[in-house]
Amino acid sequence: MKIFGSSGTRGVVGEQLTPEFVLRVAKAAGTVFGADRVAIARDTRVTGEMFADAASSGLAAVGADVDRLGVTPTPAAVRYCEIESVPAVVITASHNPPEYNGVKLVGDDGVELDVSTLEDIEDRVLADEYDSAAWDETGDVRRIESLNDDYVDELLESVDRETIADADLTVALDPGHGAGALTSPDFFRRLGCRVVTVNAQPDGHFPGRDPEPVSKHLGDLRRLVRAADADVGIAHDGDADRAVFVDEHGEGINGDASLAAMAADALDPGDATVAAVNVSQRLVDVCEDRGATLELTPIGATNIITRIRELQAEGATIPISGEGNGGVFFPPYRLVRDGAYVGAKFLELLADRDATASEVVAPYTDYHNVRINVAYETDAELDAMLSAAADYAHGADADLNTIDGYRLDYGDAWVLVRPSGTEPKVRIYAEAGDPDRARDLAEGVESALLAALA
Template sequence: MRVFGSSGVRGVVNDDLTPEDATAVAQATGAVWTADGIDRAAVARDTRATGEMLVDAVASGLASVGIDVDRLGVVPTPGLQAYAERESVPGLMVTASHNPPEYNGIKLVGADGVELPRERLEAIETRLLDESVDRVPWGETGDSRRVDGAGRTYVDDLLAAVDREGIADADLTVALDPGHGAGSVTSPDFFRRLGCHVKTIHAQPDGHFPGRDPEPVADNLGDLRRFVRATDADLGVAHDGDADRAIFVDERGEFVEGDAALAALTAAAIDEGDTVVSAVNASQRLVDVAAAAGADLTLTPIGSTYIVSRIRDLQATGESVSVAGEGNGGILFPGFRIARDGAYTAARFCELLARSDGSASDVVARYDDYVNVRRDVEYDEDHQREAMLDAIERAARDSVADLDTTDGYRLDYGDGWVLARPSGTEPVVRIYAEARSADRAEDLADQLYDAVAGVRVD
């Protein structure tokens, strides 16, 4: 079991992550919460086949240390966060987000609806590793109750937070692909109530994800691209497994780069003096948008936990953080909620369409100047990972580029950049590259890919 990577606990179920592991995480979490005087928490899940089993395990773990459990059933992660904020209770989400069907995991949310900061996760991890959890006597164990309607209330909150009238007047046709995940139970209703004409594909909740893999990357969205063209839709929207991300397809059925969408949404939301928060793999598009607006851009290690922590730190000093997020579709608008929310992000994109005289392709055209490449190199053992990182470091130190080691090794060449770092959720080293041409981006990716792929470890 991997304990609290960049986006919570994740692993292959009954291999890296067992029901016993889930119970132990819940008990350690509950022990920290009860020490703070908390006696109630919410638990939700995405649609994964192992979700109900793990919800049972974590609910038992929480109850065993005296926590009452509100069981919300299947809702998107931002739906759990909305419930936690509304009810002032912490939450535990059983999800592996974009990972394949055999994975599952746990995300932890505070009573303010925001992911737990690193220091709280570290306190829980200490309890977990030290096995310093005291179960309560039988008469003090927590109760468990089913809560209906959390998804409907979440949709109501979304509708109140966007320009519903403007979107309805635009008479948009939206092709929606929730990928059989948690967005299947909320996003179709949300976009219909926004006044859109909604066409759906892969919208049946199914934890085996028969239509496509949960990660909404270009290679997995061929069906949606064809569906947009077949239905003459104005916009295609795809979610990951827990619907905290949104990726778009334009009216021609062409994949919209996540970095281009982030840049367009940021440009529409920021003012001079604002701060934008992104990860170290931020696109030059975002750098340019922030500079043009007179806003600051601050970079963090990759992962929503780091971005959320930076937002809270900046807000504590009085800074205005208008937009945050990454080019993978995980975008936050802190004025609404400090949470990645795929449905809300997609509605903000619909607002852009409603205010423009053009199409989705027109909205992102000015941010479409760069080509992105991503490659993953798998490893089996930790010593292989370390050998790969050593090889990357040697290649980085030998290069003539500007080096940033905020998270991994980012080499900036002026006309493009390449970044290599170990994933926080999977046994892979990820390589990202960006340049103004596909050939240059491929060459940059090859530079570090060849260094890693050439490693041979006994």
């Protein structure tokens, strides 16, 4: 049994994720941490307090004092870990639907745990082996109140506040009822922007839209951009570690295009960047143009972080990395995906170039993407689909990459099929210059998977 996927562990509450399970994960994490003090943070989900209580009990049971950070963006919790030199248990399901919750683990250096440490924790959960504190040595609990304000204050010192303010930008902001609702409106206003909001009330039922900031969920934001004559729209996921953009016309900006635009601004010859195996040709083109090296990893923030740290240890300069879902790292700032920081960096581009959002991403809009999810219910169904994917991949006239699933490169296009690390789905990604070509590639793989299910 594998507990930790590409970004922590997540599941439907009451099914895959229960208080008993979270308590065991917290006890295992506390045992491996070996720390006197551990922080607990959560997003706005209605089950967050319940799971934070379970995690608090587990940590106290192994002898760790607990800092309860409350509802806060994941990047704010990560900042706290770095500043205070304490590890953390973050209760969040990020972009998953409201019925989900999850656990993400952060080290005392302010970086999500690497794969090998997660495996140590996983082994303890599966073996039910934990430290146990005596009755008079169990941990105490305290609540930290100033976390969100401190996080915003640091953000303001980390970006070009003056240049952004001078641009006199109007920002339409959609925190999606998540943790970013507590920090991002204040942050962008203090940057000197006029800010209008939608779905900006913290609410774990997510009444305005689902937490994932994808095009079909951002209709309210697109309408707000047009109604307010905003320069740009910015949307977050549930824990605000991602930023997705809408241009001044109210049209969604592909996350791969915004990543490519920011990478083109950040990369110099000899630099390196890290992306997942579903990387867009847009970023490949930027790296070739800038003379930078592109390193590919399995999908997921944990894998990207691990590779960034390996390259940094080798002396590489990595100014930017990330995925086209809005999850972007700026390692010189902090090795975390931070939706507010990424939003501000995009505003810097608009201000520096005195350009509109659509103009900034225009060089990176010539590719078309298709994504299809095929759900399964049993391990047998998953095995059948993966077997069909392998047969399809090895029979295709394309270059094959198997670092994570099966990526087929056709020269003018590519398609990737892999199981999700967070949901019971097999994901299919395709990209091509011709939208029909991308759709045909994705549907070809989909047909093979559905035939296996049938």
